[in-house]
Amino acid sequence: MDERVHPEVRRIADEIDTMEIRGAATIADAVARALRTQAEESDAIDPGAFRGELRAAARTLYETRPTAVSLPNALRYVLRGMSSTTVEGLRQNVVESADEFCARLDRAQADLGHVGANRLRDGDVIMTHCHSTDALACVEAAVEQGKHIEAIVKETRPRNQGHITASELHEMGVPVTLIVDSAARRYLNDVDHVLVGADAVAADGSVINKIGTSGLAVNARDRGTPIMVAAQTLKLHPGTMTGHTVDIEMRDTDEVIDDETLAELGNPTVKNPAFDVTPPRYVDAIVTERGQFPPESIVILMRELFGEGTTEPWVEP
Numbered sequence: 001m002d003e004r005v006h007p008e009v010r011r012i013a014d015e016i017d018t019m020e021i022r023g024a025a026t027i028a029d030a031v032a033r034a035l036r037t038q039a040e041e042s043d044a045i046d047p048g049a050f051r052g053e054l055r056a057a058a059r060t061l062y063e064t065r066p067t068a069v070s071l072p073n074a075l076r077y078v079l080r081g082m083s084s085t086t087v088e089g090l091r092q093n094v095v096e097s098a099d100e101f102c103a104r105l106d107r108a109q110a111d112l113g114h115v116g117a118n119r120l121r122d123g124d125v126i127m128t129h130c131h132s133t134d135a136l137a138c139v140e141a142a143v144e145q146g147k148h149i150e151a152i153v154k155e156t157r158p159r160n161q162g163h164i165t166a167s168e169l170h171e172m173g174v175p176v177t178l179i180v181d182s183a184a185r186r187y188l189n190d191v192d193h194v195l196v197g198a199d200a201v202a203a204d205g206s207v208i209n210k211i212g213t214s215g216l217a218v219n220a221r222d223r224g225t226p227i228m229v230a231a232q233t234l235k236l237h238p239g240t241m242t243g244h245t246v247d248i249e250m251r252d253t254d255e256v257i258d259d260e261t262l263a264e265l266g267n268p269t270v271k272n273p274a275f276d277v278t279p280p281r282y283v284d285a286i287v288t289e290r291g292q293f294p295p296e297s298i299v300i301l302m303r304e305l306f307g308e309g310t311t312e313p314w315v316e317p
């Protein structure tokens with residue numbers, strides 16, 4: 001571990017790694033705040049040392065989880081603000097960029113919520129997978145508009161993030177039916193929209209989200225149920241414009257089965273991918289704070305936002 005990295009940044013990195021901090025938007029908010037702390041607490045004596053410290057902190061955060069592109073996008077946003085030639089000026093740059101980033105994130109989610117809410121009608125039933133703050137912002141806005149929405153919530157094995165979704169929908173006054181993941185197809189006939197979030201959206205409109213999203217989308221398409229992805233532009237993956245693919249995180253097998261039970265089964269191989277890729281043909285709309293897009297046209301928005309490429313400011317020059 002790099003000694004220059006502040007203990008608070010390490011703590012946040014650990015919590016992202018163990019998923020106490022999870023979900024793409026929440027991770028982005030946490031890493032921006034972590035960089036802010038690193039800058040505030042830095043005792044670097046010259047601008048070069050300060051930049052090196054911030055790079056080291058960013059690298060520690062970057063290496064926690066590979067799939068949610070909101071993480072590197074947040075690091076880029078905060079670090080690209082470093083333009084001053086003095087330590088005090090650089091500190092100020094980072095604090096301001098981090099604050100601006102977090103405020104924009106909140107605003108984007110609220111704006112996206114209003115766009116998504118327009119797709120939902122009074123009396124609609126949605127089906128959710130995992131827990132997405134962007135997706136729930138759409139439901140919240142619809143409820144605030146006075147619409148009655150009901151939800152069928154998939155539990156989302158192995159980590160059961162569906163429980164968080166069920167509890168937050170309940171707090172909004174949305175009646176919830178909780179189902180096991182394998183019951184999704186059975187209940188799709190009762191559903192008006194599948195509503196999920198995204199960890200990354202690729203330039204071709206593919207959606208990378210919690211494992212099980214692609215199977216749900218294929219089944220929904222088969223039943224004619226529209227699939228709506230709520231993803232603020234922070235989830236757009238700039239690297240995919242230049243041919244890079246999205247790395248799918250493989251997590252520990254102990255999330256799936258404990259060692260004792262595994263041994264009783266004769267120690268079969270266990271695979272635990274955290275995410276999957278839903279091709280654009282199974283997605284009806286990607287809802288962002290900039291409006292809704294058919295997945296195939298998302299690349300136009302990406303070019304506008306990122307140009308043709310991006311930097312990796314956590315890499316040593």
Ligand SMILES: O=C(COP(=O)(O)O)[C@H](O)[C@H](O)COP(=O)(O)O
Pocket residue numbers: 022023024025026068129130131132133134135161196197198199209210230274
């Ligand atoms: O797949 C997940 C979370 O996976 P994990 O639990 O493994 O982090 C969420 O759907 C997206 O991150 C979007 O969330 P949000 O809309 O809150 O950014």
